Amino acid sequence: MTSLAVVIPLFDKREFIGDAIASLAGQDAPPDALILVDDASTDGSAEAAERALALHAAALGGTRLDFVRRAENGGPGAARNSGIERVDCELLLCLDADDMLHPGALRHMREVMDHHALAMAVIGYASEPAGEVFPELELLAGELQPIEDGLFLLAEPLRAAAHPEFVMGRASNVVVRRRWLGAHRYGTAQLNEGVDLWYRVLKDVAAADARVGLIAAPLIRFRVSPDSLSHRRCDDWRMLEVPPTVLRYRHSSDSGDRRMAEMLAARWHDHALATLPKEQRPLFLAHYRDLLRTTVS
Numbered sequence: 001m002t003s004l005a006v007v008i009p010l011f012d013k014r015e016f017i018g019d020a021i022a023s024l025a026g027q028d029a030p031p032d033a034l035i036l037v038d039d040a041s042t043d044g045s046a047e048a049a050e051r052a053l054a055l056h057a058a059a060l061g062g063t064r065l066d067f068v069r070r071a072e073n074g075g076p077g078a079a080r081n082s083g084i085e086r087v088d089c090e091l092l093l094c095l096d097a098d099d100m101l102h103p104g105a106l107r108h109m110r111e112v113m114d115h116h117a118l119a120m121a122v123i124g125y126a127s128e129p130a131g132e133v134f135p136e137l138e139l140l141a142g143e144l145q146p147i148e149d150g151l152f153l154l155a156e157p158l159r160a161a162a163h164p165e166f167v168m169g170r171a172s173n174v175v176v177r178r179r180w181l182g183a184h185r186y187g188t189a190q191l192n193e194g195v196d197l198w199y200r201v202l203k204d205v206a207a208a209d210a211r212v213g214l215i216a217a218p219l220i221r222f223r224v225s226p227d228s229l230s231h232r233r234c235d236d237w238r239m240l241e242v243p244p245t246v247l248r249y250r251h252s253s254d255s256g257d258r259r260m261a262e263m264l265a266a267r268w269h270d271h272a273l274a275t276l277p278k279e280q281r282p283l284f285l286a287h288y289r290d291l292l293r294t295t296v297s
Contacts, residue, residue: 001029001107001114002091002110002114003032003033003089003090004031004033004090004091004092004093004106004109004110004175005031005033005034005035005087005088005089005091005092005093005094005178006024006031006032006033006034006093006095006106007035007036007080007082007083007084007087007093007094007095008020008021008035008036008095008096008097009037009039009051009096010038010039010045010046010079011039011040011073012042012045013041013049013097014047015098016097016098016223017045017048017049017052017097018048018049018051018052018055019100020096020097020099020100021049021052021099022052022056022143022179023103024056024095024101024106025056025059026059026103026105027058027103027104027107027112028044028103028104029087029106029107030059030062030063030148031063031089031106032062032063032064032089032108033065033087033088033089034060034065034066035066035068035083035087035224036049036053036065036067036068036083037068037072037080037082038067038068038069038070038120039074039075039076039078039109040072040073040074041070041275045097046069048082050067051139051247053067053099066083068082068083068084068086069077069207070082071120072101072252073232075190076098076186076190076193077185077186077187077188077189078099078186078188079192080186081185081192082188082260084185085180088178090176090177090179091109091175091178092175092176092181093106093109093172093175094172095172095220096171098223099148099171099172099221099223100220100221100222101219101222102118102148102218102220102221105123105219105220108171108215108217108219109121109123109215109219112151112213112215113175113177113213116211116213118210118213119176119180119205119207119210119211119212120174120175120176120177120198120201120212120213121172121174121175121176121212121213121214121215122154122166122167122168122173122174122212122214122215122224123174123175124214124215124217124218124219125171125173125218125219125222126171126172126218126221126222127171127221127222127224128218128221128222128223128224129139129224130224132224133173133218134167134173134218135165135166135167135214136165136172137216139142139165140163140165141193142161143156143159143160143166147213150215150217151214151215151216152214152216153211153214154212154213157202157205157206157212157297158164158202158203158256158260159256161260162203162256162260162263164193164266167193168194168198168202169192169193169196169197169198169199170222171219171220171222172194173220174194174198176198176201180201180205180210181201182201182204184200184201184204185197187244189243189244190241191240191241191243192243192244192245192268193244195243195245196244196248198244198262199245204231213226222233227268233277234272234276234280235276235277235280236280237272237276237280237283237284237287238272240268240272240276240284241266242268242288245260245261245263245265246257246261246264246265246295248293249261250262250291250294250295251280264296265292266290266295267282269292272284
């Protein structure tokens with residue numbers, strides 16, 4: 001079976017990291033490697049992780065464990081990058097410290113990636129308590145080619161990625177062959193950093209005409225916590241970062257890149273209006289008027 005590594009970035013998730021590790025220990029095919037990167041947690045998360053690893057030592061007996069402790073907090077992207085540098089398995093999956101995997105998730109990912117020679121696959125998820133589910137297949141029907149029950153091929157991956165209902169990078173819902181990462185790494189943005197990385201990787205995959213799949217089953221269960229960046233109320237419009245992919249591609253000569261930037265700008269616009277107080281919204285719209293005019297119709 002193809003080797004698979006899981007990277008977990010950890011920062012102040014003491015309450016949840018035990019569940020994430022337990023979900024790996026409960027796999028019928030545990031990961032070959034687990035790289036856990038504590039990003040200078042202040043709430044005892046590292047110690048909670050050590051207790052969970054000890055509790056599940058027998059189940060993870062065949063898993064190479066690598067526990068990295070960063071001296072300074074660098075953000076989730078930097079933590080993931082530290083873990084990625086240590087991956088020597090063929091497949092890579094990042095798992096957020098407050099999320100969990102379905103018991104058969106890793107075996108299913110391996111089998112799908114190998115049997116259908118996929119370079120990367122986007123994975124279904126369900127959130128709690130918000131009840132968000134991805135994918136809603138009826139909304140993406142025009143982008144998908146069925147391969148087998150619950151598995152689809154993205155015939156035009158870049159076009160699919162720019163579809164408003166397609167989500168790639170949320171809850172770290174991508175499994176990829178490590179070699180396709182090349183020099184690509186997470187950036188410093190706190191929000192949309194996953195989309196930014198995986199779109200860049202996807203461009204390389206698509207240019208090589210390699211295969212990209214969508215696993216529709218909700219193999220990831222992720223928590224939407226009150227302090228989640230995607231749901232947190234924002235009292236100051238200046239604290240809302242422009243998605244890095246929008247800045248990177250809004251003036252691209254490639255129409256597919258611009259389509260991706262336009263879709264993400266529209267999501268960001270909607271996110272801002274939903275999270276800002278009423279009196280802050282006109283300030284946001286006025287400041288980003290030119291950007292939104294060129295990207296949001």
